[in-house]
Amino acid sequence: MKKQFVVLATILTINLLFTQTDIYVLCEGNFQTPNSTLWKFSDQLGPIQGPVHWDPNSNPLGDTGQSLHIADDHLFIIMNNSHTVEVVNLLNNFEFITTINVSGASPRYFTTYNNVGYLTNWHTGGIIRIDLSSYTLLDPIPTPGLMTEAILVHAGYLYVSSSMHQDWSNNDMVLKYNLMNPLAAADTFHVVPGPVALLAIGDSIFIASQYYDANWNANSGTSLIQHSTGSVTTNDYATDLGASRLVNINGNVYRTVLRGIAPLDANLAINTSGQLGDIAGVYSAGVHQDYIFIGHTTDYTAPDTVTVINTQGTVLQDYTVGAIPGFFATYSPGSVTVDDILQPANYTLLKPYPNPFNAIVSIDFSIATDANIDLAIYDLKGKLIEKLIHKHLIRGDYRHKWNGNEHATGIYFVALTIDGVKSLAKITLLK
């Protein structure tokens, strides 16, 4: 609990350090049409910008934008039906880096760990691994006969859902991999069929499901896996709740329902009295602090709308966007996605000292489990100044001293990344 508090405190620190967070909206577009678009607005709720960088007529982003992921100041855009991952450096004025081709894979969701990208997909029978230094493909993690869907890193483990078999029949599995030895699943869980979204809060892994019966009638459900014990709780609603997305609002799990989002009770039942929003055609949801973003469409044709509400359900803003707003990601320079920030705390980055300093500062941190550690210094513009640590460490307390003698007076940031989860601290160098 104490460590969770520290992480939340870190988040607050981030917000103090950076006055603006960008919210990226990926509009899926129509299947078999290269009309996916990317949009951006700030947490000041100013005007929306877009389509960002790509344009469907002159420079198409591609067909069926599936998901976004932000890690190490890079934006990864997963394009399902043009079979690519687009990579952008957000720190450097949205600099396009590369297109990673995963021909025929139908990629779905992406996460990173220890400079390796993990990409779920429908058609390769494995989880694609990408070396993020060279953007080349590594040996995949085999998942024979399975289509893989949602993915997240939690406490040194990779959780991957499989909503369908490769013959397109329903599946109900969540696979758990130890990231130190990811080639074979450490555990397998059976949840409500069609697990399509994962969310970790504390020790709990929530899974939202959607599956179709033989007549293409949709059904929804939610499941819960306790990370430490492996126990599974399921609740099959046996009815269609529309999109299946999960968000964390102040430590509580909410799930998309037909006209908004609603909290789940201890039995994973929908608490309809707590529903936020009353919007037709809810398709997606995201959260940043007290802002809740709901993407919705009724005709699956642009223009569609992102509605921003607060935690009381009050509508704050409507943004007009492209067809089918399907995914959100938030970014502050040097920061990470909301979902990543809200990962459970299994580490602590203590306040560096002395601060201000000349020319040596001590950086203390502790980790509760063995983990891959990256410790680095950035300047105010987000430029990497120096990598201090890049290795696997066993659990324990650590101290690292950084000598800033060769650097100019100014404000710097200490960035500690543990198992893909990042935390920041501001330091001031005086000479």
Added chain:
Amino acid sequence: MRRVFSLIILWGFLSAQSQWLGTVVSKDGSPVAYAVVQHSSTGKWTISDENGYFIFTGVFNTGDTITVSRYGYCIKKLILPVKPSFIVQLSVNPINLPQITELGSRIKPNSRQEFFTAIKPASLGETEYNQLLQGIPGLSLRSYGGPASIKTISLDGGPASHTKILIQGFDITNIQNGETDISQLPLPFIEQARFIPVASGSQIGASDGLILLDPWSTGHRVQLSSGSYGHNASSIATSIAGAKWASRLLIGNRNDSGKYPVTWRGNTFNRQNNHFKQYYAATQSSLILSEQLFIKFLALYSKQERGVAGLVYSPSSAWRDDYILFWGATSGLITTKSRRHFRISSRSSKDHYHDETYNINSTHSLESYTLNYDQSTDLGRSLTVDFSLKYSINHLNSRDAGFQKRNTLINSVGVAWEPLKSISIKPDWQHYSVSGQVDESVSQITAEWSPESLTYFTATISTGNSIRYPTFNELYWVPGGNIDLKAEHTTNHSLICVLAMSNWGHLNAQLFTKQSKDLIQWVPQGSYWSPKNIKSVSRTGWRLAWRWVFERIPVDGFLSLGRVRAKYLEPGDHYEKQMVYTPQRTGAAALTWSPKWWTLHWQVHHTSEMISRYSWPADITLPGVTLHQISVGYRFQVFSGQLHLVIGLENLTDKIYESVQGYPEPGRTWRLTVTYER
């Protein structure tokens, strides 16, 4: 009753001259069906169709004669003209008059017939359907790229299901999806295409008109072709004939690898899995049992094996095997006061689609049987009554749309009345009944004005409505089929003017409006697509076609232009926008120069920019494209026949273009064709 006249209008490419195209019509412009057209010295003959149209193929010389005979009409003997285009008027009195021979003089044109005829003579070699059809103003050929794609026809931006494709009067529509995939029709099987913009009679649902495809008419022909992207094809046509019967046989095959270069986001690579193999056999027979009775028969079997290349950025490993087996027989009976025909036809097809990636292994088997009776009776007092009865039985056995059955009965009655010599009025009523699901009537009225003082001018105004009932796929496809769909209703208004200028060819112009209510359109619906009724769509436009044959210069050709404003009138963000995949402007032009043994041909086609998907802040568009084709042919006498050598280049300027977004078409393509015929 009016005295009977026969008019023969011949046009085309007479200077090269192995092919005659003509229409037999009466004085008032009505077609004279089932006339026998015979080449006197060789005895070769053919029969005009129900629209009076015929194709006559052979090696003829100026000064040869042909005779045109038809029960109830006087026999007409024609001397092949010096001029490449001429019109002949026959004398009155069909009975007991001696045969008359004369050269033609100018007479009034007929506006109820073909608006445009797309011709494919042997002197142009083997050409793809886009080159053949694109002269039809307002026509778009929708293709998923290259030889392996299915290909459908859209007129004025309407759905392919709004245009009926007929071969010798037989409807070959696939009633599972309401469309006709013309890639199933081998190129040598079709000789030309005629466009009739206003359908009437039993052609319910053809709110955008009719395309009449005429099968091959050659006697003996061997054709070999080879070209870009692994194209090879061969066909053999032969015929035997007696005094009262004739039969033709056509067999052939085609093979394309289809690996043409395409570009996506700056990367150029070869299209894969786009192969196309086709095998086919077809036959035609005609039998004249008496002066008043004849039988015609047509059959086609074609089998296709094709790769499904998929989207340019999402290549597919799927494949499709399909075949179509079609046969139809027409029996015509002619009396002095009436003509009637009885048709029976069968269309069966099977489509096997396999996509391992998406675990699709589906088959669709379709059987259709049609009985059709038509009668046209002269009641005297300037009245003619047309009656038609058409009964169809359709069975579908589909993995995705289930086992379905539909019986359709269409009755139609039309009365043609000539209150004045220069005016003809014809109201039509049609009743449409579908297996107890639909019981509805539609109507149409046509008025034609042919002023006697302007014998080269005719104007026809028509107004009417039509209905299209949802197809099996639209109702039952899983997922997405919508059993709540309503039938489409379209109201048409049209004005067609025809100028027949002896020295300048034919000029046809049409103004039209079409208002469709509950237009059926497939739209995204979550994770799949589903058809829905669009509240209303209006299309307003004009088209123009000019085909000329100059007297002194051996250069003939055509110019066609079309413009349509198609408003999407579904309330919402896109209200009044141009309909998707509907170019506002289309145009084509061609010049054919035939100096002695050579044939030089140039053709250009333009399609303006069109919206492929409504979007925001800007719609997704396909840019306009102008495509040029050229060919050079040389012919010479060999073994009492003619050998044609033709080399052609399509997409001369190597344009990158798509007719359906994401499916690029080939760039510059060459093709060499060698044809021997006699």
